[in-house]
Amino acid sequence: MRNRKPTTSPRLPLEDLRVFDAVVRHGGIGAAADALALTQGAVSKRISALEAKAGVRLLERGSRKAAPTRAGLVLAASTAQALEALATAWQAVAVPAADAGAHRLAVSCERSLALRWLIPRLGGFQALHPEVVVHVQAGGGPVDFGAEGADVAIRRDDFAPGRAVQTAPLMPEPxxxxxxxxxxxxxxxxxxxxxxxxxxxxxxxxxxxxxxxxxxxxxxxxxxxxxxxxxxxxxxxxxxxxxxxxxxxxxxxxxxxxxxxxxxxxxxxxAGQGAYVLLWPRGRRSVWRDRFMAWLRGQVPPAQ
Known part of the structure; x- marks a missing residue:
C-alpha cells in the first residue's frame, strides 16, 4: 500500500483500533478473530478500514501470521497503552453495586502525566484504601473545580492558579x-x-x-x-x-x-524549566484528598 493522504474523520476509529490491538497481541488475524469472537473476514475488514483511514500499511500479512510494520509498531504501542488506560479509568468510573457507598475522589491530571506516571502507580493507593474510588480525568491548564467536579488537580506550574485555588509542589520536571x-x-x-x-x-x-x-x-x-x-x-x-x-x-x-x-x-x-504542582479549591476540606496528596508525594523519588 502506498502512503497517501489519510481520509479525514471527526471520530477516532476506536473499534478498528481495538481489533488492530488484538491482531498485534495474538500475532495473526485468525487468532485475533477467535479472541474477539469475530470472523476472519470481519477482522480483515476492520484492519483494511483502519489502514485506509491512516493512509499507510500497518500490518504485513502472511498466510497465518501478521506482523506490524514500522508505522504499525508506533500505533500498536500507543494503542495498547491507551486501551489499558481506558480500562483503568472505566474501572474507576463504573463502580460495582457493592461499592456504591464508597468514597469517590476525582483527580484532574495532564494527559501524558496521567498515562505515563499516575495511572501505573494508582493501584498502590487503591490497595491501601480500597474504600476509595479514584476517578482520573484528563485536563490541562487552569482548573475550574466547580465545573469539572475535581477534588484535586496535577498540573505544570506554567500559569497563575488564581486566588480561589491553593497549591503545593509535587515534583520537579528534569x-x-x-x-x-x-x-x-x-x-x-x-x-x-x-x-x-x-x-x-x-x-x-x-x-x-x-x-x-x-x-x-x-x-x-x-x-x-x-x-x-x-x-x-x-x-x-x-x-x-x-x-x-x-x-x-x-x-x-x-x-x-x-x-x-x-x-x-x-x-x-x-534541570527543567518547570515543575508539577498540586492544586485544590481553597476552603474545601477533604480528608481523602489530603491522604491522596500525601500518598502522591510519597511516590516521588528523593532524587527527583
Whole structure:
C-alpha cells in the first residue's frame, strides 16, 4: 500500500483500533478473530478500514501470521497503552453495586502525566484504601473545580492558579535525552543520523537541551538531522521506545521506561524549566484528598 493522504474523520476509529490491538497481541488475524469472537473476514475488514483511514500499511500479512510494520509498531504501542488506560479509568468510573457507598475522589491530571506516571502507580493507593474510588480525568491548564467536579488537580506550574485555588509542589520536571537501547551505538557513533523526535506540547525541548547540556557540544545542533513531530508526549515517548529516534523528554514521563530498560539516557538529566504542582479549591476540606496528596508525594523519588 502506498502512503497517501489519510481520509479525514471527526471520530477516532476506536473499534478498528481495538481489533488492530488484538491482531498485534495474538500475532495473526485468525487468532485475533477467535479472541474477539469475530470472523476472519470481519477482522480483515476492520484492519483494511483502519489502514485506509491512516493512509499507510500497518500490518504485513502472511498466510497465518501478521506482523506490524514500522508505522504499525508506533500505533500498536500507543494503542495498547491507551486501551489499558481506558480500562483503568472505566474501572474507576463504573463502580460495582457493592461499592456504591464508597468514597469517590476525582483527580484532574495532564494527559501524558496521567498515562505515563499516575495511572501505573494508582493501584498502590487503591490497595491501601480500597474504600476509595479514584476517578482520573484528563485536563490541562487552569482548573475550574466547580465545573469539572475535581477534588484535586496535577498540573505544570506554567500559569497563575488564581486566588480561589491553593497549591503545593509535587515534583520537579528534569529533562533527559532518551532513546531505545538498540539506537545507542548509532547515537554514539553518528548522532546526526539519528532521528530527533518532538512533542508539539514542548517544541523547544531540543533547543533547551542543546543549550543546557555540556555533552551536547559536538553531538547536536551543528547540522540538521531528520526529525518527526508528535501531538502529545505519550505518542513521542512510545515512538522513542519503538526505536524511531531520540527524544528530549520530562524525566517523570519516562522514569518507568528507564527503570525497566525500554529507554536509556546516555547523558543523564538536566534541570527543567518547570515543575508539577498540586492544586485544590481553597476552603474545601477533604480528608481523602489530603491522604491522596500525601500518598502522591510519597511516590516521588528523593532524587527527583
Amino acid at each position: 529533562m533527559a535525552l532518551v532513546l531505545a537501547p538498540a539506537l545507542l551505538p548509532a547515537w554514539r557513533q553518528a548522532p546526526r543520523t539519528v532521528r530527533r523526535l518532538h512533542s508539539a506540547t514542548r517544541p523547544d525541548a531540543w533547543a533547551q537541551w542543546v543549550l543546557a547540556c555540556p555533552q551536547a557540544d559536538g553531538v547536536a545542533g551543528r547540522a540538521a538531522a531528520p526529525s518527526q513531530m508528535f501531538e502529545h508526549w505519550f505518542l513521542a515517548i512510545q515512538a522513542a521506545e519503538s526505536g524511531l529516534g531520540a527524544l528530549v523528554a520530562p524525566v517523570p514521563l519516562v522514569a518507568d521506561a528507564l527503570a525497566q530498560g525500554r529507554l536509556v539516557a546516555p547523558h543523564g538529566s538536566m
